[in-house]
Amino acid sequence: MPPVKVNVKWKGKNYEVELDTDASASDFKAQLFSMTEVEPSRQKIMIKGGILKDDTDLKTLNIKEGASIMLPKEPAKKTLFIEDMTDRQLAETVSQLIFLSHIFITQLILMLISRLKNLGNTCYMNATLQCLRTIPELQESLNRFPNSVTSPDLQITLTTSLRDLYKQLNRTTESYVPFTFLQALRSAFPQFDQRNANGYMQQDAEECWTQIVTSLNNANIPVHRLQDGSTSSEGSTSSSSNDYFVKHQIINLIISLKCVDAPDEPESTTHSTFTKLSCITSEKDLNYMQSGILMALDENIEKDSPSLGHIANYTKISRISRLPSYLTVGFVRFWWKNNRQIRTKITRRVQFPFDYDAYDLCTDELKQKIGPLRAHILEREKEKDSAKRKAKLSVNSNEKETAESKNDSNVSEVDEEVKKLIDPDLEKDIGANVSGLYELCAVLTHIGRSADSGHYIGWARKHDSPEEWVKYDDDKVSIVPQSEIQKLDGGGGSAY
Template identity: 40%
Template sequence: MPKVSVKVKWGKEMYPDVEVNTDDEPVVFKAQIFALTGVQPERQKVVCKGVTLRDDSWANFKLSNNALVLVMGSKEEDVPAAPVEQTRFVEDMNESELATALDLPEGLINLGNTCYMNATVQCLKTVPELKNALLGYDPSSGGGTAGGLTSALSETMRALESGGAGACAAAAARLLNALHAAAPRLAERGAGGQLAQQDASECWTEIVRALRMRLTVAPEPNSKSLIEQYFGGTLDVELVCSEADEPPTRSNETFLQLSCFISQDVKYLQSGLRSKMAEQITKMSETLGRDAVYTKTSKISRLPAYLTVQFVRFYYKEKESINAKILKDVKFPLELDVYELCSPELQERLTPMRNKFKELEDASVEKSLNAKNKSHGDSKKENKKRSIVPYWFENDVGSNNSGYYRLQAVLTHRGRSSSSGHYVAWVARGDAWLRCDDDTVSPVTEEEVLKLSGGGDWHCAYLLLYGPKILEVPEEEEEPMVTDVTEGPAGNPPTALA
């Protein structure tokens, strides 16, 4: 009998008729207890008939209908703590901060070293096309562990959109189970039996891999993956041997993210990306019959709408047997231009949209200079409706047609090793920014986000997610194809299929 109804007693509080499904892992039950009591799962001691519930097994913990389950543990707010930040009063907030503070979205509770998963989900949630596809996903479509992970992520997105803390807690627990099933290495436990901290980049990769298999953009079985369409780019690659007179070798490669390698000379994201595009590698030379040094030059030939960048901050330290962290400060911009990383052919295709951005910026500057001399008629003209110009090429929905990006999410790590420390998501919502620290969501400023560039023991950027910079024009100037980017491309909305 997998489902039973029990009574949960915490201190003087009694919660009757709590339904428990023992087919789920115990962490799901602990998430339910959190929703009832506010006691974090890692602070709970759950006892029934003298047996303590483990996180990973129901062994010896026998539940029956009307059984009494005792919960011991205190809420974090019950433990006195010194304030870490100066109190901010509503009167001191600007308009965007006030709007955000009064309508903060839900967070995801930490089920025991699961901050890496929570931060990944909050960052991916900022992609409207992906979020909408997940909200419409059919959980009965099967698909093995990839389907299970996609289904669990779909449930989590729905809980974050419209559910309360209890729904989000249960969804997070099921998502963790699905993630462990899809990637067993992420289910490792420490010496004390607790879940081990995992690398957020590995979690990101596993989730994206599952979504790549399960989400398509049209009803046809062989349709393109939504992930490939909106996150996937291509590179024109040329290999030239530095030690022999060989003809250059040319090929194409695909990518779902770019890497920013951190060396002594890299101080800015752009220079780290450039260095990766021109690098020295060693490979077998058929002319010399041995390994030789080659110069590998890469140019982007297709830009995705959403560009993921990983700072390569971790390296394996043999002496301590850990993935040690590079703390170096590497600045990143709120607006990123990758034109110089593109092939000449793509640069030519990007030019028309870039010119439109420049024309709009020039017009804005001119209007600002002439603001004092504006007539009432001109002022009225300023209030006209504006339309969004498509950010993709007409024959390539999900691409980027300008090379301009706007930062919309930062996943940070605080600590000295990938297997320890803490992960947090910092996400843009309109003109405001939010810090999603597990189930605590709070407003932050752009200045605070830009301070996540590293250089010390504070949170530093590990993964960046850039979205397309949007061009808005007065309605009479609008392009033939106009869409609201929050709902996906007109005529080609993302569809979640089996």
């Protein structure tokens, strides 16, 4: 069924909302959350004489164009004093106080984590900024950017605003209002300034990510300073960019084109530079990120054939000739639905790993360079896992302590062994990955069915606790276990 426009009434305001009747009721609640900041679990939506439930089939409600939907204001919570409590309420309160010290510590940690205020459908920007902030080299580069830049270049202004925003986040424990950066973003890229009758429109986080990284590239942040004070340009991957941060993002591809219809036509090879890989999510039998990336790298296309003089079929094979130290993978979740003329979302579950091996995506030459170190690290990881399993099974605590001290004593020896396995060319290339191995450090998710609505959330691994992650839901920040990240592979809150 085609979407219908409805009027949502909340706190005396009217919001014109496009309701997708093919979507779930929970998706509609997420859509309202992005506008009103009322959490879906606390929404009591009055529709068709009753309260909308998460499992309600919207198509069965036969909602008409222009229908009114009530979203009542959340009732204020009444303060309950001890003398007014029942015996049961008092007992429950006492049991909760037993964990007060743990709760206090958790709350103290959360107070120290900076958060960004939503300025009206700006969750796409907030989630992007929090994920980018996990890259230390970005802040290092920004801190070297000139303190005062008088330039008409809007992308330089955007870079300066990003530098100042991150500095402020590092100094405050309160919710920060990113108004100056938002103004700079909308000035540099007017698509983020689009509005409708209800205010600013929701935008695409992937576009925001791309435009910010492009601006940092074009603004030419100073390159890394070596210990002797000189600057290094060795290993430069692009004639148009020599900046330190972007070098940690640059992916070099070698692309081969072979004509299927004319096998005798010479194969052509080109070189190209990107800042992220794409992962296809639309295929029915596709369940893993690695398969989706390979599907995007190996394509069948149509183009003009110089030997045949007309459009012909080609195989397009792309392989990576340079891996960055930070690999960005974009899940292709949105696609254009011609029959309804809207962008809709692919919610298929595509699993992503916490530890990723990019070896199979590389050219043979790069495989030879990263191969020795990669094999050594993987073997060491197997040994560590085996030692952990043995330690868990051991009943002798002295044996455990001996094993741990033995591992600690070998650290410096292992470091020297690792250094010898790094390829000399890759070692000179600032920002290059030297092993092809990665650890997941951030995830950006989207809730909802359409790119023009819904809600974006950023998730980042805690640097001091690998098993814990920080959930950045605008200015609502919480600490979650790593198991929660595994649930983001599809469905309502899909990795994007």
